[in-house]
Amino acid sequence: MARGVNKVTLIGNLGADPEVRYMPNGNAVANITLATSESWKDKQTGQVQERTEWHRVVFFARLAEVVGQYARKGSKLYVEGKLQTRKWQDQSGQDRYTTEIVVDMRGSMQLLDNRPDNGQGAGQGVSAPNGRQGGAPQQPYQQPTPTPDYSGYPQNFDDFDDDIPF
Amino acid sequence: MARGVNKVTLIGNLGADPEVRYMPNGNAVANITLATSESWKDKQTGQVQERTEWHRVVFFARLAEVVGQYARKGSKLYVEGKLQTRKWQDQSGQDRYTTEIVVDMRGSMQLLDNRPDNGQGAGQGVSAPNGRQGGAPQQPYQQPTPTPDYSGYPQNFDDFDDDIPF
Amino acid sequence: MARGVNKVTLIGNLGADPEVRYMPNGNAVANITLATSESWKDKQTGQVQERTEWHRVVFFARLAEVVGQYARKGSKLYVEGKLQTRKWQDQSGQDRYTTEIVVDMRGSMQLLDNRPDNGQGAGQGVSAPNGRQGGAPQQPYQQPTPTPDYSGYPQNFDDFDDDIPF
Amino acid sequence: MARGVNKVTLIGNLGADPEVRYMPNGNAVANITLATSESWKDKQTGQVQERTEWHRVVFFARLAEVVGQYARKGSKLYVEGKLQTRKWQDQSGQDRYTTEIVVDMRGSMQLLDNRPDNGQGAGQGVSAPNGRQGGAPQQPYQQPTPTPDYSGYPQNFDDFDDDIPF
């Protein structure tokens, strides 16, 4: 049950291969960074400016597995999730906050690359010869924050309490 | 022009009165925090858990003025904006990051409170007797990060470069 | 599994009380019409124009029950669903099409009225005997199409086939 | 100014090449049909079912031109617009209704095909003389309604009246 609405919609490109881990209960977790950008014309100079925004996205359960298997650095993804800020401590013990887009069973994801030429397309791309698919990421994503502990958060659809209408 | 999609949709309640400032060019900026929450039933204990998420939202230009005038602590708002993470330095000179939902001319906002009894409702709520409306916030919002400098970002609709189709 | 994205987000007011029916399998179906409106200034005359859009929304299962219980003519609702056009035959046997917003388990709904004073609020408002508040209906909603048969469409979360990643 | 929210988000493929016309004021209008589909497993038979939804989308002004220039049958598009139902009369004088997704200056569009190999990419793909790629059309799109008259509706950003805050 949600009181309020908390929804994020992104279309962007992966900055690196996904980082997939498994939780104690066997559920997969995949972390990616997604770039979106916008450009505008500076009024003073008349020059076109560009700003790229990097989003941390976390997938759970089956979507984490799909992302780990099919998405790669540069892949274009549609993502629908929710905003979540988690607290952690840096080396000096100070509180730090990281905001992520969480994509669980209520969210969704679409791979927008259909390049039948590169072994990534629908249906045929899974068993790629060079082993890039479904395995360890080629260049591990440097997570600037410690590995987060997502346990204790609801991740499956039936974890949600739907008894109270509002 | 946007390459990709970066969109956030929220419905939540203000944690405090808005904090309104004015930029050198005369444009208003309003900062609020918005709470959304979800509840779920813990599988082990069977108990209902609740998690509240706090979102930092920044409004520009006319929407900043409307928010400053009509929204108050507790108000329910619909907000549509984009995610933006800005970098700042803490006292020790370390880089810190804060993620906000930016609502500029491309975004939108709706006040979802229509309580004609409290001087906040449509049309008649502006000239509230107790002066809470439109003036200084009752209890100033404690911004844990230094006042951000939003200059240099596009804020008006015509700042966007729409010449390049994609 | 969805190939593509089909999503509708509305905030509007009910044109009439919900119409609730039950399907052979016992699942509830609720039909409402929701009004959204926008205004703009006519360039020629300088006058403000207003246009109201009426949306047909269909809720299934638990959300249908909640809507039937708590929403009334004039209620403000947030709705998230998908577009669906169904074909039907008019009296003369001609094909006709009606487009609706379908809100099933993948969609969501929020009642945005919190008027604890009028018997509509959470928990206590259910048994409002008749005095349906929310302002007199402007024009009673005439269902111009015959009662639709929604059987054969997936309505529950587990009806969806999530085996194929894309 | 909008009272309420009326928003549609689609990702789908064009069923045919866009149909571009020009209004008396010189503004372009582009009509397309966009297919989204979902699949689910039938509970009784265990068989995977698929349902394709066809959406009528209308673009105005600059986006209409971009669509007309770069989108082709089979192209994948992201579309953000609003729902609008217009009334028209069939040959026998009977009222008929058609619901469309209107994409004007407040909406947005993204071409999701980036196939630099097929003459459709940014900048170079415009003059594809005939060989419209994107896969053979399954069934040529039949415009079942007469050419609509969109005059009298606000189409540009500054047509909107932003004076009233809510």
Added chain:
DNA sequence: TTTT
């Protein structure tokens, strides 16, 4: 760190 992506993409065009």
Added chain:
DNA sequence: TTTT
């Protein structure tokens, strides 16, 4: 720090 909000709301129910």
